[in-house]
Amino acid sequence: MISGEVLRNSDRSIDLRQILSRSELIMLDHQHRNQVDGFEQNTEAGKRLHELLGWDKLIPESTPQYQLGVPAFRVAAMPAAEVRLWATAGFAGGIQPWWHHIGSRHDDRRQYRTAAPLFGWHRDNSDILTDRTPIADVGIVWSQENNDFAGRDSAAERTLDPYKGVVRAVNAAGLGYLPLHADDLVAASGRVRVIVLPNVEVLADDQVAAVRRFVERGGSVIISGPVALQDGDGNPRSDSALADLFGVHLTGESFGARSLADFNIETHARHSYLRLTPELRARFDGPSDTSAPEPVGSRHPVVTGLDETDLIAFGGYLPVAQVEDAEVLATFVPDFPIYPPETSWMREPRTEVPAIIAKQLPAGGRLVWLLADLDRSYARDEQPDHATIIGNAVRWAIGDRPAFTIDADGLVSASLYGQPGRRILHLTNRVLTSRVPGREAHLVPVGPVAVRVRHEGPTEPRITSRVTGVELTGKAEDGYVSFEVDKITDHEVIVIEDLAVQ
Secondary structure, three states: OEOOOHHHHHHOOOOHHHHHOOOOEOOEOOOOOOOOOOOHHHHHHHHHHHHHHOOOOEOEEEEEOEEOOOOOEEEEEOOHHHHHHHHHHHHHOOOEEEEEOOOOOOOOHHHHOOHHHHHHHHHHOHHHOOOOEEEOOEEEEEOHHHHHHHHHHHHHHHHHHHHHHHHHHHHHOOOOEEEEEHHHHHHOEOOEOEEEEEOOOEOOHHHHHHHHHHHHOOOEEEEEOOOOOEOOOOOEOOOOOOHHHHOEEEEEEEEOOOOHHHOOOOOOOOOOEEEEOOOOHHHOOOOOOOOOOOOOOOOOHHHOOOOOOOEEEOOOOEEEEEEOOOEEEEEEEOOOOOOOHHHOOOOOOOOOOEEEEEEEOOOOOEEEEEOOOHHHHHHHHOOHHHHHHHHHHHHHHHOOOOOEEEEOOOOEEEEEEEEOOEEEEEEEEOOOOOOOOOOOOOOOOEOOEEEEEEOOOOOOOEEEEOOOOOEEOOEEEOOEEEEEEOOEOOEEEEEEEOHHHO
């Protein structure tokens, strides 16, 4: 019986990879969302643990019917909306239901209402909830060693937040991902098209070699921060072990800090920005600006969708690097005073310090290095521009034929699985009305959601909902099937069946 939280296992000296490689079953003590993450974190936990345990095994999760949160109320019923959103997000990650009551008799009988319909739905749809293979374009890399050696006593901010930031941004972009342990990079080719190393500072020599082989086979790689600056034992390297691959070399200098504890909130130390290139603001309506250069050309796909601004908020950490063989898409603008407002003007509006670089490889792979820690900053500050850039980078790295996409304005998370002759798409509602864990009292329907799934079958597939029971109308074109889901209350599971093989 283990926790679904990465750092809790590290704190207890639990080596997830070693234990789960020997296990036939996990009893998961991951009972409710924490103070920071939303319900989709339960999907992430299921995927991450299945990747270590195997997708042919079960992960029943203890889900309380009493009210957890701060404070907890052991004999008061959890709101049904909280339980449903948490449990159905778990189903999307391959988690099985297991209900938890404190005591055998209860004055608050509302807690008996919630489990039965969820258990019944899971029973009736067990054919599509097990014995399936995950399908995703993106592998997001993590390891306990990175949290232990690089994160140390600030792992939540230094190493885990970057991972969470990428997961959230990929979810918001409507793309599919798998949590990929650093030891499994060798097997990444053929499973995913892109690997993301979010501030994975600790990377062993064999793991570095696996990244290089992935690129040699045409894969794309996105990294952030000082990746591969320590070996597998936490010993420092003089430069990133991937520096020559990206054509970018770290100098050892940096701006900002990775932990908020290292900032003095009485100063303007976090008041920094990134300048996008080329500068295009002169094309758009606004006051006369003689400092604006003549807009020439267009921006790289990684920074597209931000044409009306040449400056985005940053406030994070940036290791200084020398770029030898890559395209610089954004540069660093140092902090300047916040108070009083009359002093708030850029002392140094431009620098040559690279913040985002991209590189197209002859073999077809694409590389992006987010020197600016947009992933950590997004997890911490929720700047939407940071999510836009991360999502753009992933889309560009995938190329023009993703396994699937959804368009739901970041309000829905999607997970795709395969069985012989069919695809199974989980769509889970991400809307929160209470940031306090255990207090979500409302299900707020979202929709419509536009879906596009790669489909190579010879005929138009049959598309059915396993939640509402309706049959959907799809359009097969150019190797994809497209359809629309009108409304998602807590979750939806769509089965796309190739009629030719039934």
